[in-house]
């Protein structure tokens with residue numbers, strides 16, 4: 307569900323240039339099955355950030371069938387090559403991502419791990435230029451300090467769903483997921499190690515640059 311009005315979301319999505327055919331297939335599948343991909347406008351900003359900082363190493367925690375991965379992998383390819391880590395605990399999604407990304411000629415860039423994303427990330431050597439987190443929301447706080455450790459100074463940490471369909475504003479919502487997002491936002495916004503903004507695109511994307 308979008309936090310922005312459907313008209314505003316549609317307008318922002320309409321500004322994104324046409325995606326490759328394989329990505330359009332992924333968008334159609336997500337719409338058909340109700341699978342929560344980041345969508346065009348949020349994908350474009352991820353891609354733009356990766357191009358802006360010349361990212362060559364990206365780690366994605368909580369990947370799906372490869373849609374957000376494709377945005378990062380396109381940027382890394384255009385930046386001269388490197389690696390993008392796709393991590394999900396569902397083997398079928400990992401296999402489907404491999405098929406989509408191979409069809410886009412991005413399979414040499416993407417590394418696949420099936421398993422719990424934070425645990426997998428812990429044993430992967432940094433530094434990374436971008437870390438993107440889209441795991442179950444109660445797990446978000448566990449990713450912040452780990453991401454700090456693995457990110458280069460000037461690198462960018464991104465969390466999806468930071469507005470959580472507006473539920474973060476509903477004080478009666480004390481669910482683990484909503485509390486996980488609140489805690490993560492507090493950790494990022496109150497620390498002088500990060501400069502953070504939450505962009506109200508789709509369901510809210512936090513963008514934090516590691517400054518110390």
Ligand SMILES: C[S@@+](CC[C@H](N)C(=O)[O-])C[C@H]1O[C@@H](n2cnc3c(N)ncnc32)[C@H](O)[C@@H]1O
Pocket residue numbers: 342343344345367368369370371372373374375393394395396399421422423424440441442445
């Ligand atoms: C919201 S979807 C990712 C969508 C993806 N970012 C995209 O836009 O294409 C999150 C996926 O990560 C999986 N997931 C959630 N928490 C996870 C965790 N802690 N470890 C591994 N996978 C996780 C979910 O089952 C789901 O398949």
